[in-house]
Amino acid sequence: MNAVSARQRGRAALLIAPLVIFLGVFFLWPLWLMVDVSIRNDAIGGAFPRTAELIGSWDGEAMPDAEIQAALVEDLRETPQSTLGAAVRTLNSQVSGFRTLMGRTANAARDLEDGQTLDLVEVDDRWAEPRFWQAIQTSVAPYTDRNLLAALDLERSDTGEIERMAASASANRLIIWRTFAIAGSVTVLCALIGLPYAMLAASVTGWKRNALLLAVLLPLWTSLLVRTAAWFILLQNEGIINKTLIGLGWIDGPLPLIFNRLGVVIAMTHVLLPFMVLPIFSVVSAIPKNLMPAAASLGARPLRAFWRVLLPLSMPGLLAGSLLVFMVAIGYYITPALVGGPNDQMISSVIAFYALQTANWGMAGALGILLLAVTTVLYLVYGRLSRGGAPTGA
Amino acid sequence: MTAFIELRGVSKTFGQVTVVEGLNLEVRKGEFLSLLGPSGSGKTTILMMLAGFEGATSGDILLDGEKIDHLPPYRRGMGVVFQNYALFPHMSVAENVAFPLEMRGVPKSETRPRVKAALDRVQLGHLADRRPDQLSGGQQQRVALTRALVYEPKVILMDEPLGALDKKLREEMQLEIRELHRRLGLTIIFVTHDQSEALTMSDRIAIFDAGKIAQIGTAGEVYDHPHNRFVAEFIGETNLLDGVVKGPAAVELTNGATIVAPDHGYAAGSRVSVSIRPERLRLDGNGDNRLQATISDVVYQGDHLRLHLDAGALSLVARLERGAAERRTGESVTVSFAAADCSVFAA
Numbered sequence: 021m022n023a024v025s026a027r028q029r030g031r032a033a034l035l036i037a038p039l040v041i042f043l044g045v046f047f048l049w050p051l052w053l054m055v056d057v058s059i060r061n062d063a064i065g066g067a068f069p070r071t072a073e074l075i076g077s078w079d080g081e082a083m084p085d086a087e088i089q090a091a092l093v094e095d096l097r098e099t100p101q102s103t104l105g106a107a108v109r110t111l112n113s114q115v116s117g118f119r120t121l122m123g124r125t126a127n128a129a130r131d132l133e134d135g136q137t138l139d140l141v142e143v144d145d146r147w148a149e150p151r152f153w154q155a156i157q158t159s160v161a162p163y164t165d166r167n168l169l170a171a172l173d174l175e176r177s178d179t180g181e182i183e184r185m186a187a188s189a190s191a192n193r194l195i196i197w198r199t200f201a202i203a204g205s206v207t208v209l210c211a212l213i214g215l216p217y218a219m220l221a222a223s224v225t226g227w228k229r230n231a232l233l234l235a236v237l238l239p240l241w242t243s244l245l246v247r248t249a250a251w252f253i254l255l256q257n258e259g260i261i262n263k264t265l266i267g268l269g270w271i272d273g274p275l276p277l278i279f280n281r282l283g284v285v286i287a288m289t290h291v292l293l294p295f296m297v298l299p300i301f302s303v304v305s306a307i308p309k310n311l312m313p314a315a316a317s318l319g320a321r322p323l324r325a326f327w328r329v330l331l332p333l334s335m336p337g338l339l340a341g342s343l344l345v346f347m348v349a350i351g352y353y354i355t356p357a358l359v360g361g362p363n364d365q366m367i368s369s370v371i372a373f374y375a376l377q378t379a380n381w382g383m384a385g386a387l388g389i390l391l392l393a394v395t396t397v398l399y400l401v402y403g404r405l406s407r408g409g410a411p412t413g414a
Numbered sequence: 415m416t417a418f419i420e421l422r423g424v425s426k427t428f429g430q431v432t433v434v435e436g437l438n439l440e441v442r443k444g445e446f447l448s449l450l451g452p453s454g455s456g457k458t459t460i461l462m463m464l465a466g467f468e469g470a471t472s473g474d475i476l477l478d479g480e481k482i483d484h485l486p487p488y489r490r491g492m493g494v495v496f497q498n499y500a501l502f503p504h505m506s507v508a509e510n511v512a513f514p515l516e517m518r519g520v521p522k523s524e525t526r527p528r529v530k531a532a533l534d535r536v537q538l539g540h541l542a543d544r545r546p547d548q549l550s551g552g553q554q555q556r557v558a559l560t561r562a563l564v565y566e567p568k569v570i571l572m573d574e575p576l577g578a579l580d581k582k583l584r585e586e587m588q589l590e591i592r593e594l595h596r597r598l599g600l601t602i603i604f605v606t607h608d609q610s611e612a613l614t615m616s617d618r619i620a621i622f623d624a625g626k627i628a629q630i631g632t633a634g635e636v637y638d639h640p641h642n643r644f645v646a647e648f649i650g651e652t653n654l655l656d657g658v659v660k661g662p663a664a665v666e667l668t669n670g671a672t673i674v675a676p677d678h679g680y681a682a683g684s685r686v687s688v689s690i691r692p693e694r695l696r697l698d699g700n701g702d703n704r705l706q707a708t709i710s711d712v713v714y715q716g717d718h719l720r721l722h723l724d725a726g727a728l729s730l731v732a733r734l735e736r737g738a739a740e741r742r743t744g745e746s747v748t749v750s751f752a753a754a755d756c757s758v759f760a761a
Contacts, residue, residue: 311500311502313467313494315513316467316486316488317488317492318488319491319518320488332504333504
């Protein structure tokens, strides 16, 4: 009996093994890499291995003792130029002046003959200032929250407290709010269009229902790039919409529909509409058909019956659809890139910028984590709502 | 009889299909009228036209002497009890019952005691805060009924309201609805396909066949004196004896016997069916008509016995009360029945 169930369990495990491997390799591992790259800090620790080992014991007040100084000199002698260069650049971005300081000290260290010790203050008197040593001390830690904080325009002060960056230093907050604003307006628009559409689709039967649903599903089966490119063509100054309006004599010059917020919102609303329509449709079509006649027979005018009966019962679908649209919208990249202007780029394009153009994988990872965190929270809310279940009739 | 609800020549067609055809029907104030018929006979469509959910293709519907065809459902003031109750799942029992009052702009201070009184009347006061899905079928049924009654509508329309309940509960609810009908003097139109339900509850029963009224009358009239074969077969069980008219009150049956039937008005030579209910057949020799028969089977039914009889070319079913003399299969008997218990109609 036990042997049989163990064998069955083994076979079941074997059956899901491809899935587990797939999820591990293509989902969990990249996810972990992203988290890791955003908090790992081995550029400096790797360049100064001996210093990193010893500087932890330093009290941060006066100049570190000779042993630590000797370790730094040893590191400067031994670490290859390329590794050292990257580490120094990072240090310089935290405390300016490190580049010249390190360059001079490294030259002196290389010229040093075996057995001699180097007096660092003699090479450059800035070594007497604790802030340079402090920068090294904090930077050699294997993990850092610098990128995560920077993703929210925060940084640690010299004393280690979290504070806001100078307004000119970064624009991440602005872009996060912009992302939420665009995703929010797309969600509201999708709800305004999707709710009546889904209700209409749920109220008809046969080929009409199929046609309405197909109209929603067809775009969903089309490549996102194709749909966005289509809007790119439609919205242009010389595009069909402007040509038609001008041709009708309704407007004199072309409306600015592309490379601005309006274009992004229009295109994203179209692309994301299925995610609103389908959850609402599934909830509304499960509402018993006799509730609206019942409300009418009890004296409710159509609008009041809608307000008191149909809308409250559709709410779970509307909420689920809104969360779904919002979650997908905050990660949008292609559509804002193609039909948006420079002020319509969303958080994904900042991630792309860090990853592709500055090779700052740490920042890209940190922003990715931020996006992941927001999406996860929304997903949990969505799970709660959908577990609550669609209301069913009596 | 003054009609409270009147249908004049009402027809309803869906595309090519005629569901109701030239219907004339009058309902008195305070009457309990059942619309009885097999599914697809148009009875629910009539109810939907009365409630205003369907428009009549032709004809007029009058309430209290006034045409109501043009009124939308929410202006007709008819309480409708639906097949599956149609309670609002997102509202509590009390909110469901308060809904029609709320729609009529009844102030909250007045609504609360009325809802409470209405729920107490059906012994549901303690469940006022529950959601409908937390109630049993019978309780949901009572809530639906209370919701339809709370604003004192002129007419209550019920569309097979007891169909989803089990037998025992259904019988309880039948009596409860009949009691409410008597106590509140309601006018009720009740759609059902269950003949015993219709017989139990109704003042009159309208039996529908393919969109037309096959017969309308009290339970006694439709049961004892069916006007046609459809009614005779639909209501209860019956013996249909085919024959040919021999005189104003005489019919020669296919087995050669001639029986006396009530004056039926069919010309001599017409082919007719004579309907006689199983419990009207007697084996004690009393009655205007006698047929010689052999018992082919005796079926024990608890409170009564069913006897299957062969009378030449005819087979009959008789229902005998317990306590009558023992009967055995194969026994020869004389079956007798009164002329007044026969109904005659065209075959």
